[in-house]
Amino acid sequence: MTDKTGNTSKVVEQEAINFAMAKSIADGDIVNFHFLFLPYSPLREDSTEDIYSIKYSYLLPTQEEEQSPTFKSALDLVLREDIREHINEQLHKKGPIQLLSELLLALADNAVRQEKFTSASQAYELLRIRRRMQELFFEQGERELIQGNISTAVRAYRIASSLEYDYGAFPEPLPAVPRYHEHALILHAEYKTHQIECIGNLALEDFLKTAFHYLFLLPEHASKITDKPIEIQTQFLIELIQQIDPNWGQFVQHVHETIPLMQELYQELKLRMERIASGNLWEDEWDEGLDTEKFLTISELLLGRKLNNPEWWAYLKELAYEHPPSILFISRQLIGKEQEIIIPRYNMANPIVQQLNLPPLPADM
Amino acid sequence: MDDETYINYFSILGLEENCKTGDVRKNYKKMMKDLILNIHSTEVTPDQLDQYLLAMAKLNAAFYILRDEVRRNAYVEHRKKVIQLEKQWCEVGENDPNSPEGDQLRREFDRVLRDFLTKYMEELVLEAGRDKECVETSNWDPYHERHASRVLRHYRQKQYSQIHERLPYYDVTKPTIDWGEREQAVKQILHAEKV
Numbered sequence: 001m002t003d004k005t006g007n008t009s010k011v012v013e014q015e016a017i018n019f020a021m022a023k024s025i026a027d028g029d030i031v032n033f034h035f036l037f038l039p040y041s042p043l044r045e046d047s048t049e050d051i052y053s054i055k056y057s058y059l060l061p062t063q064e065e066e067q068s069p070t071f072k073s074a075l076d077l078v079l080r081e082d083i084r085e086h087i088n089e090q091l092h093k094k095g096p097i098q099l100l101s102e103l104l105l106a107l108a109d110n111a112v113r114q115e116k117f118t119s120a121s122q123a124y125e126l127l128r129i130r131r132r133m134q135e136l137f138f139e140q141g142e143r144e145l146i147q148g149n150i151s152t153a154v155r156a157y158r159i160a161s162s163l164e165y166d167y168g169a170f171p172e173p174l175p176a177v178p179r180y181h182e183h184a185l186i187l188h189a190e191y192k193t194h195q196i197e198c199i200g201n202l203a204l205e206d207f208l209k210t211a212f213h214y215l216f217l218l219p220e221h222a223s224k225i226t227d228k229p230i231e232i233q234t235q236f237l238i239e240l241i242q243q244i245d246p247n248w249g250q251f252v253q254h255v256h257e258t259i260p261l262m263q264e265l266y267q268e269l270k271l272r273m274e275r276i277a278s279g280n281l282w283e284d285e286w287d288e289g290l291d292t293e294k295f296l297t298i299s300e301l302l303l304g305r306k307l308n309n310p311e312w313w314a315y316l317k318e319l320a321y322e323h324p325p326s327i328l329f330i331s332r333q334l335i336g337k338e339q340e341i342i343i344p345r346y347n348m349a350n351p352i353v354q355q356l357n358l359p360p361l362p363a364d365m
Numbered sequence: 366m367d368d369e370t371y372i373n374y375f376s377i378l379g380l381e382e383n384c385k386t387g388d389v390r391k392n393y394k395k396m397m398k399d400l401i402l403n404i405h406s407t408e409v410t411p412d413q414l415d416q417y418l419l420a421m422a423k424l425n426a427a428f429y430i431l432r433d434e435v436r437r438n439a440y441v442e443h444r445k446k447v448i449q450l451e452k453q454w455c456e457v458g459e460n461d462p463n464s465p466e467g468d469q470l471r472r473e474f475d476r477v478l479r480d481f482l483t484k485y486m487e488e489l490v491l492e493a494g495r496d497k498e499c500v501e502t503s504n505w506d507p508y509h510e511r512h513a514s515r516v517l518r519h520y521r522q523k524q525y526s527q528i529h530e531r532l533p534y535y536d537v538t539k540p541t542i543d544w545g546e547r548e549q550a551v552k553q554i555l556h557a558e559k560v
Contacts, residue, residue, distance in 0.1 A: 086538070098463065101540035112554055127540050128530045129547075136551045144555070152555050159554075167522035168515055219410070 014084075016051050016060065017043050021087060022075040023061045025103055026068065028111025030119045032059060033104075037090055037097045044091050070110060077106055101127055108133075117162035118175040125165060125173075134163045138224065145232065154239040161221040176217050183214055184320035184327040185313060188342075198331030200346030200353075207350060208233045211328050215240060238355050241325040250304070251323040252357050255344045257301045262343055263362040265295050265335065287336040299341045302330065312340040329358060370528050371444050372486055374427035382441065386432050393428035397502050400424065415516050421503055422490050422513050428502075429493035430485070440485060447481045450474040451532070458533030471535060478528065486521040487514075 020043060024033035035041060042049035042056050051059065065071050077083060083100060090097045108123035124130035141156030166176035187199060187210070199210055208230070212222035225236055242248055268290065275281035299315040300306045303322070307314050312332050319342070320327050331345040346353045348360050375382050378392040404417050430436045454470040461467055491513065494505045534540075 096463070096468075096536065098535065099537045101534075101538045104537060105540060109550055109554065113557065125526075126537050127542075128534075129540070129542055132544075133547070133551075136548060137555075140548075140551050140555060156551075156555050165526070167526060168519035169522070170518070173522045173526060 010045050010047075010050070012043055012045055012051060017087065017091070018075060018078050018084070019061055019066075020051065020059045021078045021103070022071055023059065023065065025074040025077070025107045026061075026065070026071040026110055028107055028109075028114050028116045028119050030107060030111070030122050033107055034099070037099070041091070070113075074106060074110070077102065099126070112159055112163075115159075115162075117159070118177065121163045121165060121175040124163065125175075130163060130165065134160050137163065142224075145228070145236075150235050150239050151243075154236060154243055157216075157221070157225065157236075158240065158243060161217045164217045164221070178217060178324070180214075180320040180324040180327070181317040184316055184324075187214060187327060188313075188316060188330075188332055198345050199327075200329045200331065200344075200350075204234070204350060204352075205230060207328070207352070208237060211237055211325075214327065215244060215325065234351055238352055241352075241356060245323050245325050247323065248325070248356065251326045252359070254302050254304050255329075256359050258298050258344060259359065259362065261295065261298050261301070265298070265333075265343075266362050287334075287339075290336060292336045292339050295335045296339075296341055298333075298343050302326075302342060302344065312342050315342050329353070368448055370524055371447055371481065372423070372524070373444075374423075374430055374440065374485075377423050377427045378431065380431075384431075389428060389431045393424060394502060397421070397424050401503070415512075418509065418513055418516050419520055421505070421509070422494065422517065425493040425496070425499040425503055425505060426485070426490040429496050429499060430489055436489070443477075443481050443485070447474070447477050450477055451528070455533060458535065462533045462535035467533075467535070478525070482521045482525055486524065487517045490517055 020036055021033075024030075024036060036043050036059070040047050040049055042051035042053075042059070050056070061071055078087070083102060086100050090099075104123050104127055108120045108127070111117070111120035111123060121130055124133050137156050137160035141153045141160060144150075144153035144156055164176040165173050167173045199207065202210060209222075209226055212226055212233075213219060216222040216225075225233060228236070245251070272281060272286050272290075276283050276286060296310055299310070299312065303315050303319050307318065316327070316330075319330070329344055329346045330342050332340045333343045333345075335341055344358070344361055346358060346361070348354065369376065375384065378384075378389060378396065380388055380392060400417070400420055407413075409417065430440050450470070451474060454467070454474045457464070457467045457470055462471070491510060493499050494503075494510050494513065499505060
């Protein structure tokens with residue numbers, strides 16, 4: 001279409017509008033969905049942005065995506081006459097837009113299915129049903145637990161907890177997200193008297209309580225499960241750990257790799273303790289000549305890579321990010337007066353340790 | 366409409382709006398004493414700690430605001446205004462939330478509401494914690510204040526969100542939620558293969 005001055009005005013095909021809308025709904029992507037309505041959206045005819053340009057190709061579905069049932073169902077919704085009219089009206093409107101609740105609800109459900117929890121909770125919050133949806137997932141989780149469907153129950157609790165909002169966020173409330181890397185540091189900030197009293201060596205009941213409080217977003221979410229019988233809690237935690245960390249096997253493999261070095265470290269420390277006891281070594285000089293560089297490798301092996309910062313807390317934070325539950329099975333270990341590392345430390349008598357395939361460790365000091 | 370979501374310091378102290386200053390002091394001292402006894406008689410879990418901190422902060426604020434005539438009148442006025450504005454916005458918004466009048470009312474209400482929540486659910490609550498009489502009665506100290514800032518921000522935003530939930534929809538079309546369908550959707554999501 002060309003106007004009197006010879007400029008070509010932009011035309012956006014209805015198909016592009018339908019497909020872009022349906023894709024964002026099928027993907028459960030609230031950011032893209034919202035973006036499609038903004039003043040500079042490439043779907044608007046008065047915008048200079050072009051939906052067919054390569055930079056916006058992510059907004060349109062691939063051929064494979066077009067065949068997915070989720071996309072087809074979203075497209076059917078978008079093609080409904082009243083909905084299509086509303087979309088077109090909003091795309092031509094100046095000023096604040098009004099999103100369609102039907103589309104938002106479908107988007108939120110798809111986001112939950114794909115575990116895009118921040119997107120889901122934002123959409124439910126916009127619809128003002130987030131708190132009730134959270135309750136529905138907790139209630140269904142409780143029913144599944146009673147029926148013995150641990151895996152489904154864990155999924156329900158995990159979804160419910162992940163739909164939490166952080167009302168303390170500034171300046172507006174935002175979806176709450178787990179901060180494992182921060183909580184891990186708090187958990188390992190200090191042990192009561194000795195490293196041996198780390199989380200992995202706690203009595204089962206205390207271990208479960210600590211684990212649920214660490215893995216769930218809020219204490220009230222954790223307390224929904226900590227009042228159940230210990231056997232249920234144990235099964236629940238094993239399943240929860242595997243669902244939170246689908247790459248758990250990788251961490252187990254890393255633990256295996258640390259064992260020879262841990263054995264060497266323990267032997268070395270034991271020898272030094274014996275020499276101190278027999279008066280052949282001053283207590284203040286217990287770490288003299290200890291090959292700290294070599295034992296630093298334990299932290300590296302546990303994480304699976306070397307960090308520029310060799311401090312124990314740097315490794316702990318990274319590990320908490322990559323394998324959140326692993327934090328429950330490690331502790332700090334002194335390898336020099338001012339040098340600490342993180343090493344695997346847990347109690348083989350703990351049924352959770354056995355069922356998570358963690359290997360036996362060299363005897364502790 | 367639930368007026369209690371706009372913090373009612375009179376009902377926190379179990380008083381009527383026309384109460385005397387003497388009653389404010391008497392009820393505050395009794396309720397604070399009961400609360401402190403309650404805290405010391407049980408084992409406090411981390412989430413209970415926040416609740417107790419909030420309860421203590423609210424009692425301090427109720428006393429601090431209601432015992433002073435100027436602060437008390439300003440609070441009553443502000444609360445009345447925000448409740449009135451909500452009523453007006455709801456009346457207009459139910460029919461045409463995006464009309465110019467509706468838009469203006471919504472913005473005005475939002476501004477007054479945020480001011481109210483900030484002043485009476487955060488600023489004056491923290492100020493009350495530094496008041497000599499409140500400090501003596503509640504043993505409020507800088508440690509409490511540091512934690513209370515976080516708890517109060519959370520509480521204020523949550524109240525804002527709860528108020529927001531009952532207002533007319535304007536940025537989203539009003540949804541028709543069939544809770545039976547939602548229950549089924551939850552089951553279907555849980556039993557379907559993870560995408």
